Amino acid sequence: MFTLGFAIVFASMFFLDYFKIFSLRNVSEQVFTIIITKKILVLIPVVMVAMAYYLNLIFLKKNAYIEEIGKKFAKKSVNAKDISFIKQFGVIGELLNLEIKLMLRNKRGKTLLYMTPLFVCYGFFFYPNKMYMEMGGMLVFIGIFISGGFMLSYGNYLFSWESGYFDLIMSNNVDYKKYFREKFILLATATAIAYILTLFYAFYNIKLLYINTACFIYNIGFNIHVLMYFSLSNKKYIDLNRQAAFNYQGVSAKNFIVMLPAMVLPILIYSPFSLFGSPITGLIVLSCIGILGLLLHNKIVNYIVKEFHNKKYEMAEGFRQRS
Amino acid sequence: MIKVNNLTKVYNGTCVLDIKELQIPKGESYGLVGNNGAGKTTFFRLILDLIRANTGFVESDNVKVAGNELWKHYTGSYLDEGFLIDFLTPEEYFNFIGNLHGMNKGDIAEFLNYYHDFFSDEILGQKKYIRDLSKGNQKKVGIIAAFMGNPSVIILDEPFTNLDPSSQIRLKKILHEQQAKPDVTMLISSHDLNHITEVCSRINVLEKGLIVLDLHTNENTLKELENYFAV
Numbered sequence: 001m002f003t004l005g006f007a008i009v010f011a012s013m014f015f016l017d018y019f020k021i022f023s024l025r026n027v028s029e030q031v032f033t034i035i036i037t038k039k040i041l042v043l044i045p046v047v048m049v050a051m052a053y054y055l056n057l058i059f060l061k062k063n064a065y066i067e068e069i070g071k072k073f074a075k076k077s078v079n080a081k082d083i084s085f086i087k088q089f090g091v092i093g094e095l096l097n098l099e100i101k102l103m104l105r106n107k108r109g110k111t112l113l114y115m116t117p118l119f120v121c122y123g124f125f126f127y128p129n130k131m132y133m134e135m136g137g138m139l140v141f142i143g144i145f146i147s148g149g150f151m152l153s154y155g156n157y158l159f160s161w162e163s164g165y166f167d168l169i170m171s172n173n174v175d176y177k178k179y180f181r182e183k184f185i186l187l188a189t190a191t192a193i194a195y196i197l198t199l200f201y202a203f204y205n206i207k208l209l210y211i212n213t214a215c216f217i218y219n220i221g222f223n224i225h226v227l228m229y230f231s232l233s234n235k236k237y238i239d240l241n242r243q244a245a246f247n248y249q250g251v252s253a254k255n256f257i258v259m260l261p262a263m264v265l266p267i268l269i270y271s272p273f274s275l276f277g278s279p280i281t282g283l284i285v286l287s288c289i290g291i292l293g294l295l296l297h298n299k300i301v302n303y304i305v306k307e308f309h310n311k312k313y314e315m316a317e318g319f320r321q322r323s
Numbered sequence: 324m325i326k327v328n329n330l331t332k333v334y335n336g337t338c339v340l341d342i343k344e345l346q347i348p349k350g351e352s353y354g355l356v357g358n359n360g361a362g363k364t365t366f367f368r369l370i371l372d373l374i375r376a377n378t379g380f381v382e383s384d385n386v387k388v389a390g391n392e393l394w395k396h397y398t399g400s401y402l403d404e405g406f407l408i409d410f411l412t413p414e415e416y417f418n419f420i421g422n423l424h425g426m427n428k429g430d431i432a433e434f435l436n437y438y439h440d441f442f443s444d445e446i447l448g449q450k451k452y453i454r455d456l457s458k459g460n461q462k463k464v465g466i467i468a469a470f471m472g473n474p475s476v477i478i479l480d481e482p483f484t485n486l487d488p489s490s491q492i493r494l495k496k497i498l499h500e501q502q503a504k505p506d507v508t509m510l511i512s513s514h515d516l517n518h519i520t521e522v523c524s525r526i527n528v529l530e531k532g533l534i535v536l537d538l539h540t541n542e543n544t545l546k547e548l549e550n551y552f553a554v
Contacts, residue, residue, distance in 0.1 A: 171406070172423055
């Protein structure tokens with residue numbers, strides 16, 4: 001929440017400056033110039049620092065006992081409800097129910113959920129710019145991102161989210177094919193919801209409807225499978241209760257390597273067609289790749305399950321290091 | 324029921340477990356004791372296919388546990404908090420595990436009712452997530468979840484640690500009841516020599532990864548163990 005507020009303030013300061021409504025730059029220029037010329041005024045910031053220190057000291061002394069602070073933040077009542085309509089879908093429903101609770105009841109998961117609408121709004125930054133509207137490759141990149149934002153952020157750490165109870169999954173009677181199918185359904189549904197939200201961009205320019213649709217199909221048919229496969233290499237433990245913004249726990253260089261095929265590959269596939277004057281063909285190719293991925297879904301899941309059995313020991317070992 | 328053959332595990336060049344041969348027949352209550360770092364948890368993890376063995380294998384009911392999922396249908400276990408889903412309430416957790424074992428709502432309710440005393444009103448109906456329970460209560464949740472679905476193999480790693488005295492006595496009673504069932508094989512590790520001699524009919528002492536003592540429990544066993552550990 002704090003980062004959101006900070007971002008809003010920062011962004012608005014930038015906009016105000018850009019549109020010459022209010023320039024913080026000019027104000028600070030004047031303030032510092034005065035201090036440099038009349039050297040005695042440097043005492044003002046010095047006194048401000050001293051006061052800040054003193055105020056902090058008083059605050060700490062008053063609140064030094066942790067149990068008293070705890071009483072102020074009384075525990076909210078627990079929301080222990082099930083999403084009942086999902087549960088009727090058997091094991092997959094149970095697992096979905098669990099994973100949704102995972103996101104709703106943990107700081108890191110909640111933050112990710114709140115960020116997803118922002119991914120959808122990503123288009124606002126680029127679409128107004130006439131220049132970008134002509135660059136097909138760029139639009140494809142944006143198209144992948146706006147429907148696939150959640151998929152990329154969550155799918156990257158697909159198993160790390162459950163690192164806290166991975167041993168349970170390994171030692172209990174979980175049907176792994178269903179386990180992977182459930183993860184696919186979760187990611188695909190989130191991507192689909194994001195895609196539906198982006199449909200309104202079509203009112204701005206019908207071209208966007210075609211591009212975003214092709215990207216959506218590519219996302220759920222191809223990218224999800226790629227992410228699921230690469231997430232098997234993620235072995236770092238993630239503490240779900242730690243604050244999420246700027247929390248780099250569990251992030252490694254490998255995660256960024258996955259981003260490359262997911263986001264850059266579609267551009268590479270599309271661009272030749274666009275350059276040779278038939279961008280629609282490029283979109284059709286992307287969609288076909290996606291559809292192919294969906295048709296081969298079962299085979300792909302079987303393959304990933306096999307890889308899982310190879311990698312599960314390292315994953316479990318990594319997740320046990322709760323540092 | 325459980326067969327171990329040439330099982331070794333090496334970490335960073337050090338061999339932490341080396342069991343040439345071990346057979347735990349069906350219905351036995353097998354106790355494992357050893358000082359810290361002896362390899363008890365490593366051994367249990369190998370039996371549950373949570374880590375990869377360097378050599379050898381573990382068989383459950385004549386089928387290797389690695390590369391096979393059959394044993395999961397009849398094995399209940401609790402080793403550490405990695406077996407708990409901390410953002411669920413205990414009820415939700417039991418429902419989840421129960422569903423994995425094919426129990427319906429009625430079965431689960433009956434099951435939980437049976438262990439009502441063990442929970443002593445601190446676990447069910449509290450509207451608390453598992454992560455907000457005390458360590459002892461968390462352990463209770465995990466131990467009882469291991470009994471769900473009528474397992475024929477039960478593996479518990481130091482179940483008595485962190486439990487208050489009344490709970491320890493109740494747990495001993497529960498374990499005796501399980502031990503009385505002829506089909507149930509129990510594997511338990513503990514630091515408490517008293518408890519383990521009361522609960523287990525066979526006790527192995529593990530030292531630096533090797534089984535150094537294999538005893539069938541009688542009235543002298545406790546003295547023998549105390550002598551061994553009185554360095």
